[in-house]
Amino acid sequence: MAAVVDIVGLLKDYVKVAPEQLETLEGMTVSALLRKLGLPSELVAFVIVNGRLKPKSYTLKSGDSVKLVPFVGGG
Amino acid sequence: MLYGYGGHILRIDLSAESIVKEPTDPKIAEQFLGGRGFGIYYLFSELPNGANPLGPENMLLISPGPLSGTLVPGAGKLDITCKSPLTGGYASSSVGGILTAEIKYAGYDSIILTGKASKPVYIFVDDDKVEIRDASDLWGLGSLTVEEILKKRLGEEFQIATIGQGGENGVKYACITTDYGRQAGRGGVGAVMGSKNVKAIAVRGTKGIPIADVKAFRKAARTLYRECKKSEGLEVWQKYGTAGVVTWANEIGAFPTRNFSSGMLDGYESLGGELMREKIVVTDKGCFGCPSPCGKWSHSKKYDIRLEGPEYETSAMVGGDCAITDIEDVAYANYVADELGIDTISAGNAIAFAMECYERGIITDKDTDGVQLTFGNAEAVFTMLHKIAHREGIGDILAEGVKHASQVFGKGSEAFAIQAKGMEFSGYDCHAAPSMLLSYMTCDVGAHHNRSWSITYDLQVGREKITPDKAAKVIELQHTRPLFDALGACRLQWVELGLDLNLYPPALAAITGIERSWEDLLKVSERIWNLTRLFWFREVPDFGRAWDMPPARFYEEPAVSGPTKGSLVARQDAEKLLDMYYEQRGWDAQGRPLPDKLEELGLVEFAEKV
Numbered sequence: 001m002a003a004v005v006d007i008v009g010l011l012k013d014y015v016k017v018a019p020e021q022l023e024t025l026e027g028m029t030v031s032a033l034l035r036k037l038g039l040p041s042e043l044v045a046f047v048i049v050n051g052r053l054k055p056k057s058y059t060l061k062s063g064d065s066v067k068l069v070p071f072v073g074g075g
Numbered sequence: 076m077l078y079g080y081g082g083h084i085l086r087i088d089l090s091a092e093s094i095v096k097e098p099t100d101p102k103i104a105e106q107f108l109g110g111r112g113f114g115i116y117y118l119f120s121e122l123p124n125g126a127n128p129l130g131p132e133n134m135l136l137i138s139p140g141p142l143s144g145t146l147v148p149g150a151g152k153l154d155i156t157c158k159s160p161l162t163g164g165y166a167s168s169s170v171g172g173i174l175t176a177e178i179k180y181a182g183y184d185s186i187i188l189t190g191k192a193s194k195p196v197y198i199f200v201d202d203d204k205v206e207i208r209d210a211s212d213l214w215g216l217g218s219l220t221v222e223e224i225l226k227k228r229l230g231e232e233f234q235i236a237t238i239g240q241g242g243e244n245g246v247k248y249a250c251i252t253t254d255y256g257r258q259a260g261r262g263g264v265g266a267v268m269g270s271k272n273v274k275a276i277a278v279r280g281t282k283g284i285p286i287a288d289v290k291a292f293r294k295a296a297r298t299l300y301r302e303c304k305k306s307e308g309l310e311v312w313q314k315y316g317t318a319g320v321v322t323w324a325n326e327i328g329a330f331p332t333r334n335f336s337s338g339m340l341d342g343y344e345s346l347g348g349e350l351m352r353e354k355i356v357v358t359d360k361g362c363f364g365c366p367s368p369c370g371k372w373s374h375s376k377k378y379d380i381r382l383e384g385p386e387y388e389t390s391a392m393v394g395g396d397c398a399i400t401d402i403e404d405v406a407y408a409n410y411v412a413d414e415l416g417i418d419t420i421s422a423g424n425a426i427a428f429a430m431e432c433y434e435r436g437i438i439t440d441k442d443t444d445g446v447q448l449t450f451g452n453a454e455a456v457f458t459m460l461h462k463i464a465h466r467e468g469i470g471d472i473l474a475e476g477v478k479h480a481s482q483v484f485g486k487g488s489e490a491f492a493i494q495a496k497g498m499e500f501s502g503y504d505c506h507a508a509p510s511m512l513l514s515y516m517t518c519d520v521g522a523h524h525n526r527s528w529s530i531t532y533d534l535q536v537g538r539e540k541i542t543p544d545k546a547a548k549v550i551e552l553q554h555t556r557p558l559f560d561a562l563g564a565c566r567l568q569w570v571e572l573g574l575d576l577n578l579y580p581p582a583l584a585a586i587t588g589i590e591r592s593w594e595d596l597l598k599v600s601e602r603i604w605n606l607t608r609l610f611w612f613r614e615v616p617d618f619g620r621a622w623d624m625p626p627a628r629f630y631e632e633p634a635v636s637g638p639t640k641g642s643l644v645a646r647q648d649a650e651k652l653l654d655m656y657y658e659q660r661g662w663d664a665q666g667r668p669l670p671d672k673l674e675e676l677g678l679v680e681f682a683e684k685v
């Protein structure tokens with residue numbers, strides 16, 4: 001099963017390539033995924049994979065559900 | 076009828092043993108709202124010029140705001156204001172828990188302590204019944220212990236604020252604790268309470284809060300709650316709380332490490348939200364009326380202790396800054412500091428400073444009583460916390476704060492005493508974040524992040540940029556964030572969950588019966604900000620631009636490792652940002668509010684007293 005990526009809030013404004021347009025996500029680190037999506041890594045506050053907080057060095061697996069959450073409210 | 080308020084100011088003169096209640100002045104409520112607004116209004120108006128912060132003349136003002144204790148989400152914040160023994164200027168520290176609601180229900184908008192009791196006492200407030208009671212048996216005990224004793228003695232429904240040994244011994248960054256682990260941590264408010272021989276304050280309130288339009292208020296409050304629950308950030312913030320920030324802060328090089336020499340700690344992963352949750356968190360803990368409880372009740376098996384936390388700030392300052400990588404060691408240090416009643420931010424910063432001095436040979440085993448004060452030595456951190464709280468040996472010097480300690484140790488250590496206005500920096504390294512550095516430089520209590528957390532703005536517009544919009548963002552945040560401390564509510568529903576700020580004015584209008592836009596409220600916040608600035612000029616004889624400058628480490632020594640390795644903010648860039656900031660604020664080159672600004676904010680009569 002392909003990994004699913006959910007992009008939250010203001011990060012949507014930065015996305016250059018929609019996750020659905022990427023052929024395979026499996027085996028890719030979250031950092032690499034962010035580069036492919038065109039998302040500035042520094043603005044992604046939380047990477048949640050299957051409900052758990054992960055570092056951006058995490059390697060995506062088949063069936064992973066990924067949520068990318070920014071900081072909001074200007075700090 | 077003054078809607079939305081407790082209705083009275085409670086004045087307790089401990090020297091005279093007098094207790095006086097006066098009606099809350101509607102005009103002051105309109106001009107300064109409450110909370111930190113009331114704090115600075117009364118402090119500025121009544122504190123004798125040049126008062127000794129630890130003398131009987133200092134005032135300790137404990138103030139809820141008009142939203143406190145209501146149905147507005149996060150209406151559990153309390154402000155504590157005084158003249159700071161740490162900085163000599165303005166101190167205001169915000170604390171959560173439930174105490175603010177009880178004070179409001181008892182009918183008070185501020186409890187103002189002055190004078191000094193002849194022996195240890197605690198303040199007992201049960202609605203209209205107010206007493207100064209003997210606390211001789213509680214003196215010498217820890218903060219958490221005293222709270223437990225008083226809860227058993229008086230009843231669980233009493234909310235208690237306490238000081239520990241740190242406050243008794245005048246540690247300049249002693250805190251006031253409530254709800255077993257929530258602290259008014261910064262600026263030494265606990266030392267001021269201790270200087271008055273007040274060990275604790277116990278409050279129970281059973282009255283309601285008069286609401287101008289109950290129907291409209293219910294509707295506004297329901298909308299606020301509904302929006303909180305719809306937030307996409309709710310799940311992650313509730314699950315991890317502020318500890319969730321650790322990973323990101325390291326990834327961007329903002330995690331203070333080894334006394335702010337870099338922004339990433341090797342081994343930071345074990346302090347991150349996920350591992351903390353797995354290893355020590357038992358359950359979530361919220362303050363009064365919170366829809367997104369970010370506090371964490373934890374248990375360390377290694378030390379068999381229960382605590383609330385660690386919050387991000389403690390992991391940053393005791394963990395990163397002292398290079399401690401085991402979350403259980405950080406949790407234990409957190410517990411020890413909480414019981415002793417000292418601020419983990421300033422204490423972590425002070426110990427990290429001493430560690431650097433030790434490793435550089437500026438201080439030796441002779442100075443530390445044989446403690447090997449090296450980075451990463453958790454046992455040394457625990458020992459130093461006790462030494463600071465009891466003012467033993469080198470702890471007596473560190474208890475005065477890093478500015479003072481660097482003056483005692485000398486040998487160039489001033490350059491890496493990480494403070495502004497005499498207050499230790501909190502948990503964000505600024506080597507590659509100029510607007511965040513400006514936030515620390517210009518914060519009205521000293522180097523604290525809570526007034527303006529603009530680091531994400533640096534990331535959004537470009538870290539290296541030195542542009543007027545960065546100064547403008549800092550000013551915008553300095554009016555928005557502390558406005559919550561005047562209203563008596565938590566800002567995190569906005570900061571973390573992204574709640575629309577325009578949802579607050581309808582709730583406040585329904586509570587108070589006074590229609591005000593968010594812009595109107597920001598103007599009040601600007602009035603408060605400028606009054607705190609005038610207070611600094613009044614109380615600190617040589618106050619001015621030099622007091623807003625950061626330590627040389629940020630402009631002379633690039634970050635030594637991590638993602639920001641090699642970065643710094645050049646001194647001329649820091650000066651340039653400060654110029655932009657003063658100009659946009661309507662202040663002169665020394666940072667003094669100009670006549671036009673004072674006129675605009677209705678502060679001319681206050682300025683005449685400076």
